Amino acid sequence: xxGVTQTPRHLVMGMTNKKSLKCEQxxxxxxxxxxxxxxxxxxxxxxxxxxxxxxxxxxxxxRFSPECxxxxxxxxxxxxxxxxxxxxxxxxxxxxxxxxxxxxxxxQFFGPGTRLTVL
Amino acid sequence: GESVGLHxxxxxxQEGDNSIINCAYSNSASDYFIWYKQESGKGPQFIIDIxxxxxxxxxQRVTVLLNKTVKHLSLQIAATQxxxxxxxxxxEAVRDNxxxxFVFGPGTRLSVLP
Numbered sequence: 001x002x003g004v005t006q007t008p009r010h011l012v013m014g015m016t017n018k019k020s021l022k023c024e025q026x027x028x029x030x031x032x033x034x035x036x037x038x039x040x041x042x043x044x045x046x047x048x049x050x051x052x053x054x055x056x057x058x059x060x061x062x063r064f065s066p067e068c069x070x071x072x073x074x075x076x077x078x079x080x081x082x083x084x085x086x087x088x089x090x091x092x093x094x095x096x097x098x099x100x101x102x103x104x105x106x107x108q109f110f111g112p113g114t115r116l117t118v119l
Numbered sequence: 120g121e122s123v124g125l126h127x128x129x130x131x132x133q134e135g136d137n138s139i140i141n142c143a144y145s146n147s148a149s150d151y152f153i154w155y156k157q158e159s160g161k162g163p164q165f166i167i168d169i170x171x172x173x174x175x176x177x178x179q180r181v182t183v184l185l186n187k188t189v190k191h192l193s194l195q196i197a198a199t200q201x202x203x204x205x206x207x208x209x210x211e212a213v214r215d216n217x218x219x220x221f222v223f224g225p226g227t228r229l230s231v232l233p
Contacts, residue, residue: 043223056220110162
């Protein structure tokens with residue numbers, strides 16, 4: 001176990017459904033990430049939260065809405081998804097520095113992922 | 120026609136042999152690299168990392184080599200075991216004000232033959 005948990009592990013939803021993915025880290029990290037891993041592309045960074053603030057949004061469609069209520073929890077709210085959104089959604093966490101502080105070298109710890117299928 | 124999926128390079132090795140997995144990175148300014156292993160049904164797991172001020176780093180049964188001149192990274196696994204079967208990703212750090220994000224390679228599937 002990496003200390004990062006994700007629920008649910010599997011999710012099947014219709015295009016009109018609303019669902020949420022949950023991630024929790026027990027490592028005391030201050031940054032959390034959502035990645036998309038599909039069969040057609042390498043691992044893609046979607047969102048980054050640093051000290052609960054979103055610091056990166058990699059041109060992700062608005063039908064994906066992240067929420068980070070605290071440094072240990074991260075959600076990905078899903079609404080009116082498309083079949084091409086079917087993928088493995090991975091959450092990760094790491095230590096991250098403060099703006100202006102010399103760069104850090106910190107690995108990211110991944111959860112097991114949620115396998116999402118959009119019908 | 121439409122591709123049915125990402126074509127992962129595949130490396131097949133005999134159990135007990137050494138494996139070498141290669142990765143090319145794109146940013147000459149990248150100063151930190153990680154190799155991850157992803158087994159079926161699991162998320163990527165850290166194997167070993169290396170900073171750009173080094174050209175070699177060794178772990179338990181694994182060695183990472185960094186050639187900055189040609190922007191190439193390799194992972195060597197000694198005495199490959201069935202449990203090493205997985206997809207291996209290299210990741211290069213992209214700096215921002217807070218630390219780094221990672222750009223991941225497409226991955227290489229390692230199959231260990233009995």
